[in-house]
Amino acid sequence: MSNERLVIINADDFGMCHATNQAISRLLEKGVIDSTSIMVTCPWVLEAAAFVKQNPKTDVGIHLTFTSEWEHYKWGPLNSQLSTLIHEFGYFPAATETVVANANPEEIREEAIAQIEFALRMGMDLTHIDNHMGSIYHVTEILLDLCETYRLPLRFSKLSGMFLQHPRHQEMVKLAEEKGVLLLDHFEMLPFSLPAGEKASYANTKETVIRTIKALKPGLTEIVFHPSRDTKELKAITDTWQLRSFEYEVFRDKEVIRLLQKEGIRVVTWREIRDQQRSL
Template structure:
């Protein structure tokens, strides 16, 4: 398979009404590839009802094990005490989750979130993870094997990547190449499709950053996109005074929404030879050879 293919996924669908409004609009206008929905979040019912009414066929599961904002908290669906902090909500940081969560409880919560989405009438096309809490980034305590086994059972792709793009923020994480090698080999062994690359950008508004500078930085990345299947993810939201006051860096979410509607971005994608696609394409083309994956996984596990 030759060419440059890009999935643009809207994370946090179901987080709140202002995020729902932005994501619904972008999906209606086909300015993005897909969205992933948060089963425990307060805006879930609105998002799920909209998806069911439209028969939306590009919705994934945003596995949610953290609740980061002081002004917007939620608990788990299962209510297991190891998934909550002293306030009774999910942990605010990935580190706290990794240190406190019981693995069996995490697996049960993933099942509960999948079932809630299924019972809402949504057939998911893929899965990913809110704040990367399952990856083991903060303390090294990863739940990647558990989530990949779930995706194998659900027969959906998962947000991982085979190669570290040198421009991605993950490239600076010590040991990331080996971790990616093991995780992608396990995905291949289990028959779970994944993208080749993941391209992320800072969640926060950086010092001196404006909408125009943010836009140009994303457009520049489109021209440097590698061959293969890449995914980038955004957190679009409409401008909302209450959220601007209560949620850190809400302005960046508004910029992401604006960017997806900006004709300059879509002209750049075309000019750079990038094809916007979705997770059905990854499901078809994102599987590795199981035999080679087993060999690669064994090699990685035997390395000192």
């Protein structure tokens, strides 16, 4: 393996709400980040899709969604007839564990295809596949079938990161190689919660980002974060609003931007990885 350190910086949850759309759009417009993942089942997806249409070079992946985690702000499947994917009121369940325990794999496949096709019909040139809250990584064959069919790489890491805890990790890596699906070497996601007794602050978030960047290993790493603007809407949706707003501000910080250059880290895009996969 080359000793070069490559990084994709990806903003998740595009389409989730207006505050998130504003943050991600501004980061993309400023060229601070090049990659995002869209949730096509969410109420604000049309605003996100309009941005992508106006900015067709936007690097956008499909954030396959099967959970709806907030108490008072919900979304459900594009196909409402898929009964094992929803709770009593027709929304996705809040927890990944519920999907794993109850969802019929073929209904997962059908809904995933519906979400991908919806994004394509909206004119998006999808660059990769990933999954909100990791709710469907247990159906490994389905995910890799979708990647093979749509010729898209997958958010799944081979050498480090939370995906190494997947019970079928080595099998997943081997099957991806057989199907010609490209994966990450490493994966990093900024935390949603803090250690007990530690308060959210801009300084702490910035320190975490700087530490993560400096510790990047040789190979391809994706850093995932969840930026949003600090608004009344966001505060009404989630108690993680502070961390999300700090993440938005940190990736606009000139010191953080300069650090990538100082460390000799090359920023790449999912589009480059997708195009490499399609050329194999």
